[in-house]
Amino acid sequence: MTDVTYKVLADLSPEERADLVKRSETDLSFFIEKVGPIIEAVKTEGDAALVRFGTELDKAKGLTLDNLKASEEEFEEAFTLVEEEVIEAIRFGIANIRTFHEEQAPEPMWLKEVIPGAFAGDRFTPIESVALYVPRGKGSFPSVTMMTTGPAVVAKVPNLAIFTPPGPDGKVDAATLVAARLAGVSTVYKVGGAQAVAAAAFGTETVKRAQKIVGPGSPWVVAAKRLLSGVIDPGLPAGPSEVMILADDTVSGGLAAMDLLIEAEHGPDSSAWLVTSSERVAKEALEALPGHWANMTEQRVEFSRTVLTGKSGGIVVARDMDDACAFVNEYAPEHLEILSTKAFEYLGSITNAAEILLGTHTPVSIANFALGPNAVLPTSAGAKTWGPLSVQDFMRRSSIGYVTPKGYPDLAKNAKILADYEGFSSHANAVSELRKQYLED
Incomplete structure (x- = not known):
């Protein structure tokens, strides 16, 4: 499948590498x-x-x-x-x-x-x-x-x-x-x-x-x-769906190709990359794609083929797994699958991913429909600062403070020192001796 986008990280210039992380909604x-x-x-x-x-x-x-x-x-x-x-x-x-x-x-x-x-x-x-x-x-x-x-x-x-x-x-x-x-x-x-x-x-x-x-x-x-x-x-x-499959040499490239298509089939504006340090996995994935497409509906084949042959998807070969993990962090994907028989060994190297699915039995499909963690996730590198949709997204947090007569003196003393330093006289007055006339005995 020579039309599928295929990149070798070591051969890319900084500008070309930066182009790989762009999403469909980068320019709105x-x-x-x-x-x-x-x-x-x-x-x-x-x-x-x-x-x-x-x-x-x-x-x-x-x-x-x-x-x-x-x-x-x-x-x-x-x-x-x-x-x-x-x-x-x-x-x-x-x-x-x-x-x-x-x-x-x-x-x-x-x-x-x-x-x-x-x-x-x-x-x-x-x-x-x-x-x-x-x-x-x-x-x-x-x-x-x-x-x-x-x-x-x-x-x-x-x-x-x-x-x-x-x-x-x-x-x-x-x-x-x-x-x-x-x-x-x-x-x-x-x-x-x-x-x-x-x-x-x-x-x-x-x-x-x-x-x-x-x-x-x-x-x-x-x-x-x-x-x-x-x-x-x-x-x-x-925004539009995106997935990154991080695979090492312990897994089948056919499996990596199958999971790569999960989010690629959402639409032509999706993003889907297989990142691996193994040329064998990359080659097997390329060879397996036609067989997987044969088992998909025509519309989903069209969507995923558009993604994998364009600028927002395909296969990336890294120098080693450290290089592959670094690229994952640079990309900050919505969905990340770590396909490996030793997936937990790579978990500590991943800092930017909204969802991290470990091992060969945890495809995005299970996470999207049934596992429990939320599948509404930040896209377009939003995972660098955002996390998945959570209960706290539907709640507002209020700070609560309560000071008793026992705790007041030390707090007031230090607050007044800083209020005087910053030049806020009302701040200082509120914790000065002036307050005592209003406090209950």
Whole structure:
């Protein structure tokens, strides 16, 4: 497969190596220019703009001002349309996701005595309203519904709403409605793309305004989040899917090729790289790809072939595994699989990866659907500073302080010294002898 992108790190210039880490949404200028009018239309026209864009952009038929929100009848119908084994798989995934996030949830409040008589700590309370974005353009994603609702429900957010593009029939994907109902979320809007971000940010006649929006989306969604970041909290940067397979000489190149396709099949704007120090693994992967493509649907073959023959995917051969790990950290992938019979030996060398899956029995598929850790992850090198979607993303943290008469003197003395040094007289007065006249005995 000579058309698959194949790079040898040692042969690349610094500029060529830097090009390998670029993502599809690195330059959003085109999308930002295009989403501006969409945002303004939603802000000024409300529901009418949502119906228009749903009809024109999503090609949805039958979308009206009266059915932008999924009805109870649509929820009930969804359970008749989805096969029972799919419903049970959704139940299984939701249970594991909830278990994981319940363990992750912080204590509602903690206090520690920092010096005798003085206490400091944190209190966690849920955000009042959060929009959960579930994409649909290149497939249906009840798994994203599971991943976004799981930590939100554990965090006890009182107002949750799912935003997802309508299908050609003007309806929400049935499995997405099933996942929403089983997770405990009853508000689902048939709105996607940049218009969904705008609706969540400003509210409309039907859509209730949210304080935050989370969930992965296309560059259109990413651009809208960026433009509206001063109006609504855009959450972690989750754009088109990306994966990096780090493989050593202990595994089959055919296995590496199979797992490389997991995220590459999401769409032509995905990123997917196999990084290995083994020329054997690289060669086997190249030879195995046609066989794997023969077992995929035509659309997914087209998507993944576009990725692996373009600038955002392919095979990279490193000098050794230290060089390979260094490139992983430079890339900071959304999903990272460490394919090796000694995967834990490389774990300490990885610092920048949103999700790290260890060994030959932990493909991204299992993490995306069933294992429990959240699969809504930062993309475009966001893993250098961000982590996966978590319970804390749905909570606000308040610092708590409590000082008793016993702890006050030492704190006041030191606070006054620093207040005087920085020239803040009111700061100093508040902890000076002047305070005593107002304190209870």
